Amino acid sequence: MSGAMLDREKIIEVKDLSVDFRVKGGNFRAVDKVNFHIYKGETFGLVGESGSGKTTIGRAIVRINEASGGEILFKGRRIDGRIPPELDREVVQKIQMIFQDPMASLNERAKIDYIVSEGLYNIRGFSSEEERLALVRKALLEVGLLPEFASRFPHEFSGGQRQRIGIARALIMSPEFIIADEPISALDVSIRAQVLNLLAQIQRTKGLSLMFIAHDLSVVRFITDRIAVIHLGKIVELGDTEEIFSRPLHPYTRSLLQAVPLPDPRREKGKKSIPYDPSCHDYGTEGPAWTEALPGHFALGNGAEIEAWTGRYGAAPMPKQK
Amino acid sequence: MARYVLKRCLQSLATLFIVVSVVFLLMRLLPLEGYFGDGYDKLSPEQRTAALQRMGLLDPWYVQLGNFYVRLSRGDLGTSIIYRRDVPVTEIIAPRIPYSMYFGVFATLLALALGLTLGVFMARRKGQALDKAGTAYIVLINAMPSAVYLLFIQLYGTSLFSLPILFDKYRPNSWILPAISLSLGGIAGYAMWIRRYMVDELNKDYIKLAKAKGLPEKLIMVRHVMRNAFVPMAQYLPAAILSTIAGSIYIESLYSIPGMGGLLVDVIQRQDNPMVQALVLIFSSVGIVGLFLGDVLMAVFDPRIKLVKGEGAR
């Protein structure tokens, strides 16, 4: 591991996190012992198909979903399970979430004014009504909306605008860490870039940490520093964005990359799709382990596999650490 | 699924236990003199004590409650103490259930048949005369006190069609009016429900698509609308049919039907505790079983409810 990386402050650490859901007749494990951390100021991508558990991880961090195993640390302090009220308040303020569906994530019966300042009420983040209004104005301007919109209802806005309201609602809390849960997947293609740019710009100017959840690798490449790929509740691969794109290890990641549409129609037509077949793994003798296969590049696989995967790029796997 | 059913059963039993115990204690709050009716003033204190002793009312309440459950575990519901002195409760109740049952099931079926037909026609002729007449009927039935219009039905029904005023199980035509009276509310309820459901459903995109595809309207009705309409009904029907064994207080009183209706009110007013306990046990079981069956049927019919994904608790 390089020295520069060791020095960086971790804002979020997720250790052996599991999340179970109770269903009729037993438990359903949505997230299975995942490990990762997010550095301060970076944009971290979490990529996986629907139902892979990526949203659940995001929701576990904001504590909508309860962790059934492992722990979640925010700036070194544990925030899952029962936590003291002061910490709870801090977490409520410092960690914000942006939701997937802008049509569903705004309260239709409340004015924008209330929606945006809802969090402020909870942390008593203002001393006077004037201050609150000023904060709302500022937040709306920051996301490129007119302050006059505060007196309107959500159904008067387009999807892109709504999503910006959602961002304003998060920003007004002056968070240190934002989880964006597929913030653009429900939007028209034409305005996705708008929102994406907005997010990137905010992240840069405010020095925020951002966790970007997506099912589409092409989107993530544009905005993230590092990426984790999740499949059926398990993170199968994690590394710097460019590293993942240039040297994908796990067959699942490779199949995902293969699915990214190419801008050139001719090449796209000739592309062969490689569907991921879980039976390609042979875990009969040795089960998979979370391994740093290349520097800063982790993958889930057994010794033989790791060797084979890394060998493909002519690199030797990292020596096993004990 | 089996575990789920078992768990729900145990839960139901717990509810039943609480209900029966609470009712037991509530009945003990009623004044002791209620057990003597008009005879109270003619009795000496010794006699009153003797009578109370006989009815088992002098023990502390927890002993009484304990005795009740011990006997219940042996399948013994006790004997009536006032309503029909010394007659086993089951012997009083059992012969009445069929009457309420037959009337109730018949009225439910009649209500379903007529109500759904009416509702479907109303929905398809929305805004036309039939719809308006049907709506007027529904409004009248729902808004007028039933104690009044039922009496009018009895009065004019019997005099215009020379039907018997009182029910007599050996006179088939005496079944007609009570059965009709019983189904009036149901007809209105089902008609209103199916009409609202269909109007909602007919506006939905998949129906529009089916129409656009050129599917005949009848087929759309049968295949899509009606079939979907029965799903929520499946949850409701078992309870509706089972609840008919409780009978209808007012209609059974009007026509002298020896069913269960009003029996509970009677025995509560007379403070016949064993009867009250037994009836509460029966009615609560019926209610709980109805809910339970409804849930199970719902799970069977509705493909969406197989595995309900729950969110974690906060």
Added chain:
Amino acid sequence: MSGKTRIEAIDPGLFEFAGFDENASEQIGYSDYSYWGSTVKVFLKNRVAFVLLVILGALLLFTFVQPLLPGQRSPTKINIDPATSVQMRNRAPDATYWFGTNSIGQDLWARIWSGTRTSLLIGLIVGFFEMIVGIVYGALWGYVRKLDRVLTEIYNVLNNIPTTIILLLMAYILRPGFRTMIIAMCVTGWLGLARFVRNQIVIIRDREYNLASRCLGTPTRRVIAKNLLPYLVSVIMLQTALSIPGTMGGGVFLTYIGLGLPVSIPSLGNLVNEGRLIMMSPELRYQLIFPTIVLSIITISFYVLGNAFADASDPRNHV
């Protein structure tokens, strides 16, 4: 004229690029939609409802104005025939007694309006109570998962205890009367609404905007008040409007099983029940008909208005 000259003749200034005001672009396409305004508009379009609203309004107004009018009699005064000094029993409607008199010579006209006041008051109080308790209970039941099991159990138990037992106990402890009647109706009347609110809340509680509120740390009570209940306004209004005819019908039934208001306090329930006993003789039937008509007008109006309002307040019906 040549084409060239034509083009040259045009002022190039007309072809400058228009400035792009991003803020102005945000403003297009907004309506001045208002939820309540549209609700009222749709509601008023329903002609039957409008007519009933007028009738009901007039009736209610008259009910409360009636005692102040000149020449009204007391609803409980027994009128004595001065000639024979006997009570003027069962006098058919005439110029003096517009709705006739009852079996002890009380003025039915006065009794009906007094009864309407009583019944309406009971209906409103009970409706209000049911609304409050039903909503609070239903909201907690539906939203707070930790309470679900306890509240379900309480509901099941209350729902399964025969109402008659509770009514009898209350009649025994409290005596029949205005207060008892209200308490009797309130004790179990809210169960239906509570269950209804609960089911609605279960449907909407996991929508994303509620998750958003949870992330923002909004306390449960504000989530219920701001996020959930506003969605239920129309259905709650409907249920409350329906509970008024329900309460009036319930009054008739309670009187029927002997637990209603004492006959000395006129109420529509009492008057209908009194009339019911003598409806078998045609010439006395007016004693049933008049209260029934007034009762029906009120219950039907509330019923229709409630439904019309519920329809109107459904945004899907707002064009």
Added chain:
Amino acid sequence: MKRSFSFCLVASLLCVAAAVGAAPKSEDYYSVYAGELTTLNYLVVAAENEHSVIANVVDGLVEYDKYGVLVPSLATEWSNSADGKTWTFTLRKGVKWVDNKGKVYAEVKAQDWVDAAKYLFDKKNASLTAKIAYDVVKNAKAYFDGTLTDFSQVGVKALDKYTVQYTLEKPVPYFLSMLTYVCFLPVNGKFLAAAGSRFGTDNKTILYNGAYILETFEPQVGRTMVRNDKYWDKEQVYIKRLIFKYNKEATTLGPELFLRGEISSVYVPSALIDSWMKDPAKKAVVRPAETSSYTYFYAFNFNPTFDAQYEPDNWKVVVNNKNFRESIFHALDRRAAMITAEPYAPERRLQNTITPRNFVNASGKDFVDMADLAKYSKTDSFNKALALDFKAKAKAELAGKATFPVKIMMPYNAGSTDWTNRAQVVEQQLENLLGKDYVDVIPVSFPATGFLGATRRKGNYAIQECNWGPDYADPETYTDPFITGSNYNWPEKAEGYAQANGKPVYENMVAAAKAEVVNIAKRYELFAKAEAYFIGEAFVIPYAIGGGGFQASKLEPFSYPFAPFGMSYLKYKGQTVMQKPLATEAYNKMKEAWDAEREEALKKSKF
């Protein structure tokens, strides 16, 4: 059973054409009732509803004829010992117990009365009529209480197969009249033992020796009584079958059922009587219903326990003032009150004494005409001038001691429409006459359930309408409510009436009357004096007798066993179903004739 039900269901759908049921046959009697029997165990039950069947299916030692004269029934003759304590009865031979199919089970014999007594005096059977018997039968109370275990010491014996002997604690002049009541009916010991706790639970678990057999008994459906072919006196039983149908709404539907010819008799509720009287066709079938010996009176409560808002302390002061009581006594317009229940001929039910007229008589004189009681029985207590007079006196005497207007808390049973109406009438009438500055009558409603327990028995009233029914043919029975230990109006707490022995005047007068057991005329005279004193001091306001009202009925009046108490008048023996219901005029004529005949018969009677 099941098949017949489903058949009926199908048939009801097919059968649209109305099949009108068979019209009632003239010798059968049809009726509807709203209250189902709780039991047929006549050894325990005390309510009229059950007695109405029992009176027709089980006979006792003696019975009344249609003039109210005691005549032999199962006993053909009897004698009383010189000390008046021992009664010996010789039984009629060949009387049979039969089951509900009419099959003979056994002969009625002397032991049957002993077996009945043994059951009755057994505390654990909780008989509601045991007290009436053990109050007079020797050692019965001790046996009931368990202090005596040897039943042979109790004063009921079978001397031989056909001789029953009763030994009493003390002479009881009215003992024979008690024998017509349920607690002195016989029971077959073998059958009783075999039936165990199921005795009397339906028509198969009792035996019949009376005029009728309860052939069918279907609770909440109906019951049928048929003439008993083995009855010893079957020539006197004319109606073949008595068919009763159950209907909870009998009071509402009964009149309509009668008009349609489905039932033979119905009580016409007071609310309907106006319209029936105005319709000539209906008027022709309406006649007065018989009155009963229940006595109704307005009681002044000397033990007020009511809520402070009604000022019980103030009431205590005024109720102890005789002038105040008298002012109310004379101010109450009982006729106006009675119109609520009896709009036509209210006078028929008004009475000015506690003991009703025609209850007992001695040497040709009715009890209410004896001694000082005659003064009250003939005058209406309602007297405006007197009322205002007493009001003035009371106001003067109570000035400074009591606050006016006096709050008068008057409970009424909300379950009774008539009573509710009456409460309003009385309130208005008293306040108008005496002035609202003097009294403030406050009617307070209580539910029918537990009514008396919440009001009278607790002393939770100032003035309340109360009633009392006689248990036997002696004026003594009407003194019970007013003796210490009773829970009517506690007159013993009235101030200024205690005598040397610590007891109030009235109780001493009653005790003196009770002690006179030999000379009946003298005994009645003493009771009449006591009652006159009680009314004179205005402890209560006598109001009315029970029963009454109007009925439409094909039953022949004045032909059934007459007695002002007990259950004799519930018998159908001797009655016929007439072709047409009787109208009022015809009825009144018959009543006149019957009154005259009765006077003759009573004079001739040896008992």
